[in-house]
Amino acid sequence: xxxxxxxxxxxxxxxxxxxxxxxxxxxxxxxxxxxxxxxxxxxxxxxxxxxxxxxxxxxxxxxxxxxxxxxxxxxxxxxxxxxxxxxxxxxxxxxxxxxxxxxxxxxxxxxxxxxxxxxxxxxxxxxxxxxxxxxxxxxxxxxxxxxxxxxxxxxxxxxxxxxxxxxxxxxxxxxxxxxxxxxxxxxxxxxxxxxxxxxxxxxxxxxxxxxxxxxxxxxxxxxxxxxxxxxxxxxxxxxxxxxxxxxxxxxxxxxxxxxxxxxxxxxxxxxxxxxxxxxxxxxxxxxxxxxxxxxxxxxxxxxxxxxxxxxxxxxxxxxxxxxxxxxxxxxxxxxxxxxxxxxxxxxxxxxxxxxxxxxxxxxxxxxxxxxxxxxxxxxxxxxxxxxxxxxxxxxxxxxxxxxxxxxxxxxxxxxxxxxxxxxxxxxxxxxxxxxxxxxxxxxxxxxxxxxxxxxxxxxxxxxxxxx
Numbered sequence: 001x002x003x004x005x006x007x008x009x010x011x012x013x014x015x016x017x018x019x020x021x022x023x024x025x026x027x028x029x030x031x032x033x034x035x036x037x038x039x040x041x042x043x044x045x046x047x048x049x050x051x052x053x054x055x056x057x058x059x060x061x062x063x064x065x066x067x068x069x070x071x072x073x074x075x076x077x078x079x080x081x082x083x084x085x086x087x088x089x090x091x092x093x094x095x096x097x098x099x100x101x102x103x104x105x106x107x108x109x110x111x112x113x114x115x116x117x118x119x120x121x122x123x124x125x126x127x128x129x130x131x132x133x134x135x136x137x138x139x140x141x142x143x144x145x146x147x148x149x150x151x152x153x154x155x156x157x158x159x160x161x162x163x164x165x166x167x168x169x170x171x172x173x174x175x176x177x178x179x180x181x182x183x184x185x186x187x188x189x190x191x192x193x194x195x196x197x198x199x200x201x202x203x204x205x206x207x208x209x210x211x212x213x214x215x216x217x218x219x220x221x222x223x224x225x226x227x228x229x230x231x232x233x234x235x236x237x238x239x240x241x242x243x244x245x246x247x248x249x250x251x252x253x254x255x256x257x258x259x260x261x262x263x264x265x266x267x268x269x270x271x272x273x274x275x276x277x278x279x280x281x282x283x284x285x286x287x288x289x290x291x292x293x294x295x296x297x298x299x300x301x302x303x304x305x306x307x308x309x310x311x312x313x314x315x316x317x318x319x320x321x322x323x324x325x326x327x328x329x330x331x332x333x334x335x336x337x338x339x340x341x342x343x344x345x346x347x348x349x350x351x352x353x354x355x356x357x358x359x360x361x362x363x364x365x366x367x368x369x370x371x372x373x374x375x376x377x378x379x380x381x382x383x384x385x386x387x388x389x390x391x392x393x394x395x396x397x398x399x400x401x402x403x404x405x406x407x408x409x410x411x412x413x414x415x416x417x418x419x420x421x422x423x424x425x426x427x428x429x430x431x432x433x434x435x436x437x438x439x440x441x442x443x444x445x446x447x448x449x450x451x452x453x454x455x456x457x458x459x460x461x462x463x464x465x466x467x
Contacts, residue, residue: 001088001089001090001091001096002088002089002091003090003091004090004091004092004127004130005121005122005124005127006124006127006128007091007092007127009044010043010044010124010127010128011044011049011093011131012045012093013093014093015093015094015135018045018049018093018094018131019135021045021046021049021050022049022050022052022053022132023050023053026054028057029054029057029256030058030396031058031060031394031396032058032278033393033394034063034174034280034330034331034351034394035177035278035279035280036172036177036178036247036251036279036280036281037177037178037179037180037243037279038055038056038059038177038178038180038276038277038278038279039055039180039182039236039240039275039277039278039279040052040055040056040129040132040180040182040276041181041182041183041184041274041275042071042124042125042128042129042181042182042183042236043183043261043272043274044128045128046264047261047272047274048183048261048274049132050257051258051259051274051275051276052129052132052274052276053135054256054257054276055257055276055278056132056133056135056136056137057136058256058278059136059137059177061136061137061138061139062139063174063175064137064140064175064176064177065140065141065175065176066103066141066142066143066175066176066177067133067140067142067143067176067177067178067179068107068143068144068145068171068176068177068178069085069126069129069142069143069144069145069179069181070082070144070145070147070178070179070180070181070236070242071123071125071126071129071145071146071147071181071182071236071239072125072146072147072181072182072235072236072237072239073119073123073125073146073148074123074124074125074235075119075122075123076116076118076119076146077148077149078114078116078119078146078147078149079149080112080148080149080150080151080160081113081114081116081148082112082113082145082146082148083113083114083115083116083119083120083145083146083148084104084107084108084113084115084143084144084145085104085120085142085143085144085145086099086104086120087101087104090127090130092130092131092133092134094131094134094138095134095138097130097133097134097140097142098141098142099142099143099144100141100142100143103142103143104143106143107143107145107171109167110168110171111163111164112160112163112164113145116146119146120146123146125146125182125235125236126144126146126181128181129181133179140177147236147239147242148238149238150241150242151224151241152220152221152241153224153228157224158220161220161241161245162245164242165242165246165247168242168246169246172246174330174353174354175353178246178279180236180239180240181236181239182234182235182237182239182240183234183236183272183273183274184208184211184234184272184274184275185204185207185208185211185232185234185272185273186233186235186271186273187200187204187233187270187271187272187273188269188270189269189270190270191233193231193232193233195230200262200268200271201262201268204260204268204271204273205260205273207232207273208258208275209258210230211226211227211230211232212253212255212275212277214226215240215244215253216252218244218247218249218253219244220241220244220245223237223240223241224241243279247279248281248328249322249325250281250325250329251280251281252279252281253278253279254277254279254280255275255276255277256275256276256277256278257275257276258273258274258275258276259273259274260272260273260274280329281329281330287464288326288327288464288466289323289326291320291323292323292326292327293391293464295317295319295323295327295357296327296333296356296357296360296391296466297387297389297466297467298317298319299316299317299319299327299357299360299361300360300361300364300387300389301364302314302316302317303360303361303362303364303365304337304364304365304367304377304382304385304387305382306365307364307365307368307369307377308368308369308376308377308381308382309379319357324357326356327355327357328355328356328357329355329356330352330353330355330356331351331352331356331359331391331392331393331394332348332349332350332351332352332359332391332392332395332461333348333349333352333359333360333363333391333392334346334347334348334349334363334389334392334423334463335347335348335363335364335366335367335387335389336367336387336388336389336390336423337367337377337385337386337387337388338385338386338388339381339384339385339386340384344374344377344381344385345367345368345371345373345374345377346367346371347363347366347367347370348363348390348392348423349363350392350395350412350421350461351392351394351395356391364387386467387467388465388466389466390423390425390463390465391463391464391466392410392461392462392463393461393463395410395459395460395461396459396460397457397458397459398459398460400458401434401435401438401452401458403458403460404434404438405434406428406433406434406437407424407425407427407428408424408462409460409461409462410422410424410460410461410462410463411437411438411441411458411460412458412459412460412461413441413442413445413452413456413457413458414445414456414457414458414459415442415445415447415455415456416447416455418445418446418447419445420442420445420446421441422437422441422444424462424463425463425465438452439452442456
């Protein structure tokens with residue numbers, strides 16, 4: 001088992017001491033809605049550990065089986081290539097992590113991979129993340145690569161990035177997290193970067209904010225132009241180029257926390273910026289475009305007709321590429337069928353590891369054929385069926401009914417191993433206030449009507465509805 005060279009210096013060799021550094025005095029962050037990637041710093045924990053931990057602690061650990069770390073090379077000059085971390089176990093104060101052989105081989109097969117043995121033994125940008133991975137994602141298997149000098153200033157650069165992105169995208173499964181290990185701007189004469197002689201305390205965070213906004217454009221040309229225009233010394237810039245190359249066009253970047261080394265040292269003549277951020281597949285709040293919503297309704301209707309009339313030979317809807325990217329996100333969805341204004345079927349998933357388009361396709365078929373409250377929809381009924389697709393946000397725990405708003409919130413009730421869910425529109429359609437809605441939700445869960453009043457747990461979500 002390998003022991004990192006930085007163990008006991010860049011971070012304590014005791015798990016409790018690490019927790020005191022990165023968690024003490026900080027409120028628990030709210031959980032994030034299944035990001036594809038996080039961006040975290042890689043300085044010593046005394047300087048940036050809390051900023052990195054903010055991102056790791058925001059993750060729902062059970063959503064990920066494996067993680068891929070992309071980190072810059074600090075010791076060895078690499079060209080337009082990357083060197084994959086060898087497979088095997090590595091010690092951390094929280095227990096060993098495993099660099100999985102299968103994932104190692106998948107990374108080795110990507111265009112641009114070229115193993116450089118000298119790059120790995122002393123590279124801290126991967127090893128600094130390992131205790132946090134083990135602490136916050138204890139079940140994850142790992143892969144990692146040290147990234148060389150990638151750019152996007154020439155056609156050759158663009159072609160190399162495009163080839164990498166196409167191949168790497170296949171590794172970004174719903175249960176895989178990408179971790180970009182990168183500090184932000186390094187300011188001072190020792191870093192050979194002094195774009196302003198005075199007022200660094202104000203101007204450095206402003207510059208890092210400008211660079212984050214450029215990064216959040218999710219466009220490698222924009223990112224390259226910002227780097228060359230400002231000269232900003234962001235050590236993981238090339239790893240971020242690789243991430244952008246693999247992301248869907250709809251990806252959204254969300255800043256989580258920012259700090260500088262001067263916050264610890266007080267020295268603004270020699271300072272590094274540290275930022276943590278999360279990257280999501282789609283736009284904020286799960287908001288889909290009208291075109292994407294229309295496409296979901298078409299997908300659901302085609303699935304419904306195909307399920308009820310399997311020999312019809314109906315062609316599926318044509319979906320534009322930009323809409324396909326919106327529908328590639330992973331979130332819950334329900335399909336509701338009504339006939340002459342009366343419920344005829346409703347099936348859904350609160351969360352899903354499948355692309356949204358596939359989830360809606362499956363739920364439409366299930367609503368037509370497998371809702372246990374109704375007989376299967378018959379072909380003769382199709383002309384009278386109306387269909388509604390509800391796209392769900394990630395459910396969030398709430399402390400009790402006082403935090404629930406009827407008509408705004410979908411609600412999941414759980415008690416004594418039983419559970420039930422109502423979509424947000426149910427309360428509006430029925431004219432219920434919160435207590436009445438919860439009475440009915442308790443009954444739906446197989447409980448007594450007022451069982452929600454004590455001992456029940458609640459989660460809420462929002463829904464974007466198309467029909």
